[in-house]
Amino acid sequence: MTQNLELTDIQGNIVKAYGAFNFTKARYLFLRIDNGDKGREFVGAVTTKVTSAVRWEKNSMPVATTNIGFTFSGLQALELPTASLMGFPEEFVMGMKGRKDILGDDGPSDPMYWDKIWQETVHIWLSINGQSIEAVDERYQWILKQIEASDGGVTLLTGHRGEKDEDNLPYQDASVLYDAEGKPTPKEHFGYTDGIGDAVFEGQTNIQARVLGRGKLTRSGHWEPLATGEFLLGHVDEAMDYPQTAPTPKLLAHNGTYMVYRKLHENVGSFNRFLDEQSKVFPGSKELLAAKFSGRWRDNGAPVVNAPDDASKAEWDKNYAAADFAGQKKMLIDFTYNDDIDGAKCPISAHIRRINPRGSLEYGVKDAYERPGALVDRRRILRRGLPYGKVKDPTRDDGNHGIIFMALNADIKRQFEFVQQQWINYANDFKEGNDKEVLLGNHDAKNPGKVVFQVEKGSGKAPHFVNNIPRLIEARGGDYFFIPSITALKMIAGGIVDPT
Numbered sequence: 001m002t003q004n005l006e007l008t009d010i011q012g013n014i015v016k017a018y019g020a021f022n023f024t025k026a027r028y029l030f031l032r033i034d035n036g037d038k039g040r041e042f043v044g045a046v047t048t049k050v051t052s053a054v055r056w057e058k059n060s061m062p063v064a065t066t067n068i069g070f071t072f073s074g075l076q077a078l079e080l081p082t083a084s085l086m087g088f089p090e091e092f093v094m095g096m097k098g099r100k101d102i103l104g105d106d107g108p109s110d111p112m113y114w115d116k117i118w119q120e121t122v123h124i125w126l127s128i129n130g131q132s133i134e135a136v137d138e139r140y141q142w143i144l145k146q147i148e149a150s151d152g153g154v155t156l157l158t159g160h161r162g163e164k165d166e167d168n169l170p171y172q173d174a175s176v177l178y179d180a181e182g183k184p185t186p187k188e189h190f191g192y193t194d195g196i197g198d199a200v201f202e203g204q205t206n207i208q209a210r211v212l213g214r215g216k217l218t219r220s221g222h223w224e225p226l227a228t229g230e231f232l233l234g235h236v237d238e239a240m241d242y243p244q245t246a247p248t249p250k251l252l253a254h255n256g257t258y259m260v261y262r263k264l265h266e267n268v269g270s271f272n273r274f275l276d277e278q279s280k281v282f283p284g285s286k287e288l289l290a291a292k293f294s295g296r297w298r299d300n301g302a303p304v305v306n307a308p309d310d311a312s313k314a315e316w317d318k319n320y321a322a323a324d325f326a327g328q329k330k331m332l333i334d335f336t337y338n339d340d341i342d343g344a345k346c347p348i349s350a351h352i353r354r355i356n357p358r359g360s361l362e363y364g365v366k367d368a369y370e371r372p373g374a375l376v377d378r379r380r381i382l383r384r385g386l387p388y389g390k391v392k393d394p395t396r397d398d399g400n401h402g403i404i405f406m407a408l409n410a411d412i413k414r415q416f417e418f419v420q421q422q423w424i425n426y427a428n429d430f431k432e433g434n435d436k437e438v439l440l441g442n443h444d445a446k447n448p449g450k451v452v453f454q455v456e457k458g459s460g461k462a463p464h465f466v467n468n469i470p471r472l473i474e475a476r477g478g479d480y481f482f483i484p485s486i487t488a489l490k491m492i493a494g495g496i497v498d499p500t
């Protein structure tokens with residue numbers, strides 16, 4: 001089944017990862033609505049600049065994009081009818097702070113330590129992605145003018161932490177990281193290559209090669225795009241149903257979705273020390289150990305399941321160098337864990353395996369499911385976002401650097417929250433007891449985490465234990481946003497949302 005999406009109606013950030021289109025810079029703004037009428041007028045003005053999902057030809061690509069979303073209290077401030085507000089799901093109504101126990105935001109990730117802006121009431125998220133910082137700034141200046149023209153209707157909130165803790169910035173900037181020659185890279189601050197795996201859904205692309213390893217696995221071992229309704233309200237999902245998280249009227253929800261925004265600080269000093277210490281007792285190179293934490297090698301993203309030791313990585317690199325562009329892409333993404341059910345190659349607690357087990361959870365459960373990945377296909381997310389800040393001293397944790405993580409999904413509770421709670425911070429589904437995922441787990445300083453690198457059953461080898469895992473990632477802020485379609489934006493702006 002091929003589905004034609006109404007690309008002119010869908011916000012562009014849902015269908016496109018702007019980073020893949022050379023948008024190397026981003027700026028995120030958060031606003032409060034102080035007056036319903038003027039707030040709606042402001043939304044109407046911004047809607048004229050909102051970037052849709054229309055396909056870009058080479059010479060029609062904008063230099064900057066704009067997208068917009070609202071918290072539940074933002075929709076209240078815009079005076080949506082009560083009957084519409086009542087249709088939003090519980091987790092969205094509660095917001096990210098209210099869900100801290102489910103997300104594991106404890107200790108240093110507790111909302112009381114988040115950037116000051118998150119002590120404010122946030123109503124609107126506005127994002128600008130640009131091909132240069134000048135393009136971002138030009139669009140930012142335009143938005144400032146609209147804020148001024150709203151005449152007290154909306155306020156740009158300050159309170160983002162910058163280089164100094166006392167900084168009180170009016171926006172959060174994000175950017176790709178650059179190499180020593182100033183070339184943009186796909187790296188994040190721990191040195192991993194990022195931005196390879198991302199879900200693909202029906203209607204998003206006609207290019208079959210993009211679906212490999214990113215869609216859903218069929219019994220015959222082919223990859224197909226996931227159902228559109230996993231990522232867009234008003235469309236059929238993997239359960240052959242319409243997402244239950246859609247508010248009324250239908251037009252308000254149709255072609256919209258939910259976004260999780262999270263500022264995640266990376267404790268680079270702790271990561272480097274932990275890697276150094278653990279590599280002293282690890283039977284392999286330090287780079288192999290780092291790869292086993294993530295499921296991909298840091299230098300080029302080679303999947304550990306296909307390059308599980310130093311020798312096989314050297315072989316993988318040779319084949320990669322000899323492959324053409326399409327062949328290289330396939331080597332990076334087209335894999336499963338079916339030949340590694342015990343986790344002897346890619347540990348079960350590796351970041352990408354915990355978050356997307358690719359059918360390995362149902363493996364061997366004969367005929368129980370229509371597809372080998374039927375369970376994981378309901379837990380997928382679209383990843384957007386970029387790194388922020390610079391690491392000044394790789395031996396220290398403090399400062400302002402990490403990832404602005406944004407996930408899009410039709411059902412925050414079933415998709416993002418389930419992954420964060422059950423697969424990152426617990427391991428029941430993986431039969432790994434209380435072991436948390438290495439990189440993201442909310443490891444406790446007083447009671448540091450451990451994970452096991454499994455061996456093949458019956459091999460007689462001893463498993464390897466990684467101990468003393470410190471808290472490597474800390475939440476520094478965030479919330480849940482509704483990303484309406486462009487039709488719904490116009491309805492909200494016009495005050496004509498009619499739930500009857």
Ligand code: HEM
Nearest residue numbers: 188192193194195196197198264296352355356403419473
């Ligand atoms: C600072 C925090 C994080 C870091 C450093 C990080 C790093 C990485 C890296 C290096 C990869 C491998 C490259 C790739 O496959 O694209 C990856 C993949 C991925 N990450 Fe993260 N990540 C972070 C946070 C998160 C969070 C919070 C989630 C979701 C709850 C998440 C979900 C994913 C997913 C879905 C993939 C692709 C997995 C696949 O399809 O195989 N990441 N991440």
